[in-house]
Amino acid sequence: MNKPKVVVIFTGGTISMTVDPRIGAAIPSLSSQEILSLVTNIDKYAEIETINFSKLPGPHIDIQMMMEIRQLVVDNLNRDDVTGVIITHGTDTLEETAYLLDLSINNSKPIVVVGAMRNSSELGYDGPSNLAAAVCTVISPQAANKGVLVVLNNEVNAASEVTKTNTLSLDTFKSLEFGPLGIVDNDELIFHREIIHRQHILTDSIVPQVDLIKSGAGMDSRLIKYSVDSGAKGIVIEAMGRGNVPPTMLEGIQYAIEQQVAVVMVSRCPTGRVLDSYGYEGGGRHLRNLGVILGGDLPGQKARIKLMLALSVTNELQEIKDMIEYNQYRKQ
Numbered sequence: 001m002n003k004p005k006v007v008v009i010f011t012g013g014t015i016s017m018t019v020d021p022r023i024g025a026a027i028p029s030l031s032s033q034e035i036l037s038l039v040t041n042i043d044k045y046a047e048i049e050t051i052n053f054s055k056l057p058g059p060h061i062d063i064q065m066m067m068e069i070r071q072l073v074v075d076n077l078n079r080d081d082v083t084g085v086i087i088t089h090g091t092d093t094l095e096e097t098a099y100l101l102d103l104s105i106n107n108s109k110p111i112v113v114v115g116a117m118r119n120s121s122e123l124g125y126d127g128p129s130n131l132a133a134a135v136c137t138v139i140s141p142q143a144a145n146k147g148v149l150v151v152l153n154n155e156v157n158a159a160s161e162v163t164k165t166n167t168l169s170l171d172t173f174k175s176l177e178f179g180p181l182g183i184v185d186n187d188e189l190i191f192h193r194e195i196i197h198r199q200h201i202l203t204d205s206i207v208p209q210v211d212l213i214k215s216g217a218g219m220d221s222r223l224i225k226y227s228v229d230s231g232a233k234g235i236v237i238e239a240m241g242r243g244n245v246p247p248t249m250l251e252g253i254q255y256a257i258e259q260q261v262a263v264v265m266v267s268r269c270p271t272g273r274v275l276d277s278y279g280y281e282g283g284g285r286h287l288r289n290l291g292v293i294l295g296g297d298l299p300g301q302k303a304r305i306k307l308m309l310a311l312s313v314t315n316e317l318q319e320i321k322d323m324i325e326y327n328q329y330r331k332q
């Protein structure tokens with residue numbers, strides 16, 4: 001019987017790293033063949049085709065590269081002989097690439113993003129087991145129509161829900177609101193739940209000029225104004241609690257909106273969505289009345305990706321608002 005063909009796009013990250021003895025710290029070095037040779041027996045499950053995209057750590061992957069990875073994924077999913085695509089990625093920016101792919105690709109074939117938390121010089125290198133679980137996920141008929149999946153530590157999470165939560169742990173990728181979609185157990189993909197709302201922003205272009213600004217007690221408007229004056233097309237603000245900012249940030253927010261810069265607000269709290277519950281100066285209701293867009297329960301770095309894609313579709317603030325708030329808030 002023909003084995004399913006899986007394309008693995010190698011981009012780098014700890015999964016491809018060893019410790020360089022000269023500097024005593026990890027850097028990307030392993031080739032795709034070296035990584036795959038550690039995934040014993042994988043050839044019994046799938047025929048693997050490799051694409052060497054880069055050997056970059058997560059923090060070196062930029063938005064343009066994410067779009068190039070996207071094009072490679074689309075091109076390979078369109079091949080009749082390909083069952084699904086895996087992307088190996090540095091975990092620091094993994095959720096951003098995964099979410100970009102999830103929003104911008106509508107294809108029933110599985111797409112899995114995988115990485116590792118321990119490099120190959122460390123005891124307990126988790127790269128091979130994570131890659132094996134990614135292959136088991138991609139070849140499973142259950143994985144069709146699930147959007148982009150993130151597989152590490154035998155857990156399967158939705159790209160739309162997952163975030164990196166711990167700097168060190170093997171189970172760092174968590175869907176903090178809802179828990180994982182499923183697991184890989186004994187080489188089998190088992191789902192525990194569905195995602196109710198999926199969203200696409202189908203575009204093959206992006207507007208990378210979106211800044212991310214976190215709020216803190218007593219912060220003022222300088223960073224927001226600088227962002228606008230230096231060419232930002234959108235700004236994501238990690239506000240406080242339910243979605244409120246110090247009144248000293250209002251001037252900058254108003255300035256941005258007057259200049260037609262889209263301002264999306266999420267919360268610096270790790271869980272819970274933002275809502276316009278508070279009516280005081282700088283509270284969510286006040287911000288919404290000024291034209292601030294609500295970003296749901298996304299962490300700032302993922303709301304930024306969503307806004308970049310939305311801005312590539314339209315410059316109209318109302319249309320951007322509809323896209324960002326889709327299915328989460330009453331239409332205004």
Ligand SMILES: NC(=O)C[C@H](N)C(=O)O
Binds near residue numbers: 014
């Ligand atoms: N575990 C990892 O992959 C972290 C690494 N700094 C990276 O993102 O490349």
